[in-house]
Amino acid sequence: GWQYRFPTTMHLLSCTRPLLDWVVRERVRKHPRIHLMERTTALALLGDATRVSGVRVSARASGPREPYDLHAALVVDATGRSSAAPKWLAALGPATPLAECVDPGLSYTTVQYKGAPGSDVPFLGVHIRPDRDHPRGAVLLPVEADRWILTAYGMRGHQPPTDQAGVLHFLGGLADPVLHEWARHNEPAAPPRGFRNTANRRYLYERAGAAPSGFLAVGDACCTFNPIHGHG
Numbered sequence: 072g073w074q075y076r077f078p079t080t081m082h083l084l085s086c087t088r089p090l091l092d093w094v095v096r097e098r099v100r101k102h103p104r105i106h107l108m109e110r111t112t113a114l115a116l117l118g119d120a121t122r123v124s125g126v127r128v129s130a131r132a133s134g135p136r137e138p139y140d141l142h143a144a145l146v147v148d149a150t151g152r153s154s155a156a157p158k159w160l161a162a163l164g165p166a167t168p169l170a171e172c173v174d175p176g177l178s179y180t181t182v183q184y185k186g187a188p189g190s191d192v193p194f195l196g197v198h199i200r201p202d203r204d205h206p207r208g209a210v211l212l213p214v215e216a217d218r219w220i221l222t223a224y225g226m227r228g229h230q231p232p233t234d235q236a237g238v239l240h241f242l243g244g245l246a247d248p249v250l251h252e253w254a255r256h257n258e259p260a261a262p263p264r265g266f267r268n269t270a271n272r273r274y275l276y277e278r279a280g281a282a283p284s285g286f287l288a289v290g291d292a293c294c295t296f297n298p299i300h301g302h303g
């Protein structure tokens with residue numbers, strides 16, 4: 072059934088990932104002690120089996136891109152879920168770090184819709200959770216630029232499709248019809264996008280011999296959670 076409504080002091084700010092990234096990036100750019108190199112890709116780690124001493128990078132330009140080296144006392148890997156550091160470290164000599172992985176088989180499909188948030192709907196946002204008889208869920212939230220973001224999700228065997236007709240059909244199988252009805256009467260702003268890489272994974276860099284000195288992995292590069300937990 073529905074959660075009952077009650078006064079709360081908890082607030083939720085919903086926005087798209089590009090807006091969140093932009094706000095963080097602007098703050099970083101203003102920091103006097105941080106030098107940001109835009110459109111630059113890390114290609115490899117420098118050093119040897121005992122110590123990481125820098126990074127090989129290249130500019131993301133359209134013309135010829137000559138890689139160059141940045142030397143550092145400490146290299147922090149913050150390249151996220153797709154970090155190539157285990158491969159780069161293996162090239163320096165130490166064994167590839169062990170990884171613990173628990174894959175729940177969860178899949179997402181997200182669609183942005185046009186529309187003015189709060190205009191003629193009786194809710195600020197909706198989350199229809201899965202239950203025993205309906206192993207699929209969906210969340211609808213308003214975001215910037217008068218848009219809504221709808222994410223449908225399901226476990227193995229109930230993956231949401233990535234085409235608009237398929238998404239609508241999927242929403243029809245939720246435990247409550249409210250999001251199916253809403254989506255039928257609203258216009259998508261862009262085609263659906265799927266996300267399947269939802270496994271929980273932790274690299275055991277702290278194990279002896281897993282990483283040379285001068286190297287630190289942070290955030291998703293070290294440990295990623297199934298996004299359903301909402302914990303970055």
Ligand SMILES: Cc1cc2nc3c(=O)[nH]c(=O)nc-3n(C[C@H](O)[C@H](O)[C@H](O)COP(=O)(O)OP(=O)(O)OC[C@H]3O[C@@H](n4cnc5c(N)ncnc54)[C@H](O)[C@@H]3O)c2cc1C
Pocket residue numbers: 111112113114149150151152153154179266289290291292298301302303
């Ligand atoms: C679908 C989904 C929903 C989520 N929902 C939530 C939520 O509700 N709440 C929450 O707290 N967390 C959520 N998370 C998790 C959260 O997004 C991550 O934990 C967080 O973004 C990790 O931050 P990070 O800085 O470690 O990595 P990222 O945010 O992934 O940043 C890594 C950056 O490194 C760049 N990069 C990668 N490789 C290179 C390279 N070789 N050279 C240069 N740059 C590179 C990437 O372009 C990217 O900008 C969600 C994740 C997903 C996938």
